[in-house]
Amino acid sequence: GRVSASAKSKAASKDELLTMIQHGADSIFRDTSDVASGFDDDIDQILRHGEEKTAELNSKYSNLQIDDLKNFSSESAYKWDGEDWSHKRKAESVALSWLGPAKRERKANYAVDDYYKEALRTGTRTPSTKAPRPKKYNTEDFQFFPSRLIELNERDTLYLRKSLGYKLPPVNAEEGATAKEINRLEKERDAEQKRIDAAEALTEEEEEERKELYARGFFDWSKKDFATFINACAKYGRSNYGLITSDLEETKTLEETKAYAKVFWQRYKEIADYERHISKIxxxxSELEKQADIQGQLTEKVKKHRVPIQQLKIQYTQPTKGKNYxxxxxxxxxxxxxKYGYGTDNVYDNIRHEIKQSPLFRFDWFLKSRTSQEIARRCNTLISLIQKENVEAQEAEEKKPQAKGKGVKGKLTENTKSKRR
Structure with a gap:
């Protein structure tokens, strides 16, 4: 349909016109016989009929009012020339209904397990007569529970194994183990098995005691809190409780941090691998002491002068002076x-910001273009110069009393000689 429509819209080509002439189109237009006149009459009749139908429709719809439009329904759309086309449309749809796919049937789902479960059920389950297990008290070494609680937990575990009928597996010695080592392992196994067989349940008094002992430890300190505490002690020092508490993400108060720190430094050897934690702290x-020492030297250097930006003197060595700064x-x-403190957070970023804001270096593009890392390296170089200067001054100070003693002794000798003369 689309191809034919597009073909009609195109003008006739040269070959098509030639074909029409060859097949008698020219004779139809030139012929004055009855055939041609009949053909013309038929066309005139068709045109006249169309005009009459148009006039009839115009007269019909020209008299329509708004009320008539309200009564319009979709059913009238299928009525034309006094014929109802809706029945024909339904008949076509019924005729083509056999082309549709078959209706899908849902497969029945048979719950076989549920069926046999109900079929084989002979009666309701009898309630268990065993008493429920008491609450388990999980303990960690960094929570610092009393040793008595550890003992009660161990006894409870042995009794649980006994009630389950647990038997220790036979000794599985490694390859190359001597008979003496195997014998020792078997003795240890037998001793542990005897402890399981002889275990007894905790009494009500011991359960109450265990509950009380559990409350004495730091049961609300998690592994995350412990790791944060160690890192904060290494960062701020073991006695800086305020900053340590701030790193614990508001989960602990200052009093709780102080109480835990007090027990930690008394019983830290009970923690597994405690050497690593203490070494880190x-x-x-030691790094904090180093920072404090450097900060003290900087403060002493700056406070010596009233206007240090103009009066401060630096003793350069030839390699460190350089040509850039x-x-x-x-x-x-x-x-x-x-001013900002050596070793503090973002100290070199703050110095870089001060350089950009200072009018002294408004046109100093070299210094203004330095990064924070480059400023840090230059500051470390200057710190080493100040430390070397202080060491030399201290050594010179230590040598002064000896020089003064030698001078006094020489003068006394000269005076004695002059008197003898």
């Missing part, structure tokens, strides 16, 4: 480092 504290820039870096 001590390493962090000027003495004015170095003085500014030392003053800002002392």
């Amino acid at each position: 001590e390493k962090g504290e 000027t003495e004015e820039e170095d003085r500014f870096l030392i003053v800002m480092l002392e």
